[in-house]
Amino acid sequence: MSIQYMVAIKDTHAHIFKVVLTLKNPNSLGQVFSLPNWIPGSYLIRDFAKNIISIKAKSHHHQIPIKKFDKNHWITYPCENVLSIEYEVYAFDLSVRSAYLDNERAFFNGSSLFLLPLGFESDLCELNIKSTNQNQTLGNWSCVTGLTTLSNMNFIVHNYQNLIDHPVEMADFTRLEFDARGISHKRAITGKHNADIKRLAKDLVIICTHHIDFFNGAIPFDESLFLTLVRTNAYGELEHKNSSSLICSRKEMPVLNEHNIIPEYTRFLALCSHEYFHAWWTKTIKPASFHQLDLNTESYTQQLWIFEGFTSYYDELSLLRTQILTPKQYLTFFAQNPP
Template sequence: MLQYTLSFPEPHTHLFHVELELGDPDPAGVMLSLPVWIPGSYLVREFARHIVRLEAEQGGSALPVRKVDKHRWQLMPEADAGSVRIRYQVYAYDLSVRGAYLDQFRAFFNGTSVFLAVLGREQESCRVDIRLPVQCAHWQIATGLRPLAAGGYEAYDYDELIDCPVEIAQFQRLSFKACDVPHEFILSGAVCEDAERLVADVKAICEYQIRFWGAPAPFSSYHFLTMVTADGYGGLEHRNSTALLCSRQDLPQPHETARKQSYRQLLGLISHEYFHTWLVKRIKPMEFVPYDLAQENYTRQLWLFEGVTSYYDDLLLLRSGLITADEYLETLSQTITAVWRNPGSAVQTLEEASLDAWIKYYRQDENSPNSLVSYYTKGALVALCTDLLIRKHSGGTRSLDDVMRALWLHYGQTGLGVPPGAFEQLATQQAGEDLSAFFELALRSSHELPLRELLAEQGIEWQQRQALNQADKGGWLERLPEPRAGLGIKVEAVPEGLKVVQVPSGSAAERAGLAAGDVIMAVENHKVGGESQLQFPSARQGEGMLVHAFRRNQLHCLVVVLQCQPELTIGLRSASGLVFLGMGLSDQMKNQP
């Protein structure tokens, strides 16, 4: 067993102190390493850069440590000289779900940030002792690691050790059971005043998903580790827990009679990360079995693992009764709008986006919307199309649900990785019709998906219009806006004027030479102070507008030839109540006379 001891005697310094006791060290040499990325977030993050100091001793004497490369260290222990103790410090001030954080109010870490691996001994069990300083003695600990009767925590191996994040703070702990499995919802940074509603809604999500995949759940307990901040949002899945970041305004309040939009978004995030417990944590792409945490792990299948999850996260809220059919359609409208407005959707394929996640999706710049597609949003739309095609060709007797359960049976329960093309083959089997042409179009081309036609077959009306403003993310309007011309850019207000954030390919602004980072000061010699001043309802397409803008403190005068704003905002509505998606097929059959 490998013994880790973690302490933080001075939390305000943001330094975790870690000690690793290594029994029976190999006199031929010991190699230590820290992962360079964390599963679920596909970017090389170089966690070893936060190690401040590393030293070792054996038998009371210092043992030389040689750094081999960016994330590995080598020791040469003496034979028969006893255990080796490795001590190091980790700087932890990353307020995200991916790294480690420490101050005088809270401690949080993922094992990938703080626990060194002993190469060749990753299969050994690990024990972790966490020592709280006197000033933090009242803090609590929450983690998916197994508590030991004698104190401390245990993991079966290094893989489990780094897949169970730890929250340490004075937090709110909400406990409940879903399908007889203990769950805990941990809130740091704020107290949920309507804890009863939060617990009831999260329990509904968990119970539906456990039954969706088939009981029993593949874990004995589950933790939602939630940090509440002023404006945070995000999540990262783990085998029996998830790390969440949300805003205080997202939490439900006792006086709210309905579920507000921000709370529905939080429930969607919870649903998304919980669904990952099966799809990506246990049903993995073949390229991730096993993970290689020393370098990028390339796969063309992230559209499946993130996109299908993004499809089901809100759909299962609808099936659980937590959102209405109209609310679901509004969310789906916004997903379609996000893909349609993104010029990169016509440039990059989903398989390319999956492969390039390591260098593109997690490293976006001002040109990213013009060059890449989100495997989350477009992947969700591919899942929707697949679901509708299976239902159509099977005469309503099969759905995407059956594909997911087949994936669980063939890959999740066996530990085998999903090979490329397996999802497509299972979908074809469930449809009873060859879907290869659809997948060729959806995954390996950048052509438009047949969404409009498939939704129309289900009685869903499609509205295509101009956006009202930048805040308009999509949805049905009873009254369409009047057509207007404009610059076609995304801006944000700054003291000097309007800063250009994004210039879509082919827009009037791009043709005139405006670029991201430019600060527009005036249009037609009038000072601008708000986004509305870049909208010209009375202007005609082809009319020129004089724009004054600063670029790197140099004033430029440009003439922008206005173009009619593109109709890339989508709205959906249905008079039938979305029964075809609102319930699983088994639910529908229960309700049949």
């Protein structure tokens, strides 16, 4: 049994995604759906449900009532066999933790787009993204995500928790690929930039190899993806098990024909290092209270000083250990950028 999700770009100017969820054998007493109130890695209540601007339910081609009964839960009128929920999501949050859509880019975390049918937490999830090429206004957009691909624009994942740990980016982005210790790594860079891609790939191989060796070669993913949005002046980062979402300033990207390491580029490499380190430290080794997350409510822990603190310490130290920075450069950077 699986939960099937379909995502389509409804209106880039109004920033609206359309989502259709199809469920077999819903609860015959009335099916309850929820949307997360926060996303792992960004530890604040966010109220993503406020962005669902319309919703309707159908069973056997007949519309049935659906009612929102608290901040992030809906219940349908009882029905049998098959239920489909069609809804629209407003997506105009230019951060790494939610969803964004305009005529240059589409980005989403599943925690902003995918309702969870209660009682189906362990079921397979299938995702179909409607081809962006059907819309002439989108130019040469491609799609990239760490989800397992079934076929073109069809993805599968073994449960809802995993589904929402894979952000999706669609845009006309720059691709970068490299291997570290035999593992395939990809990077998609969206936004206007003039970066020295070869230098970036060379430095990332060094950093990723360092982290893999630091954790004794026990790699918690089959491949890794960095999503990067370049803006004039911006910053953001969110870790996932086999990917990460970053937002950086254009001046932080490495410049062609500049061979020295400037503080801005150091900051960007430290950010990449930080998110990659999290694949082990927070996404694999984590506080006990994070093992069965309840995304409806706060999940308190006293241990973020270990998980975020150690990650912040090692993100920069690894630049020294790999000799990307000299001891003097490291100490200067450390003094100017206290963790």
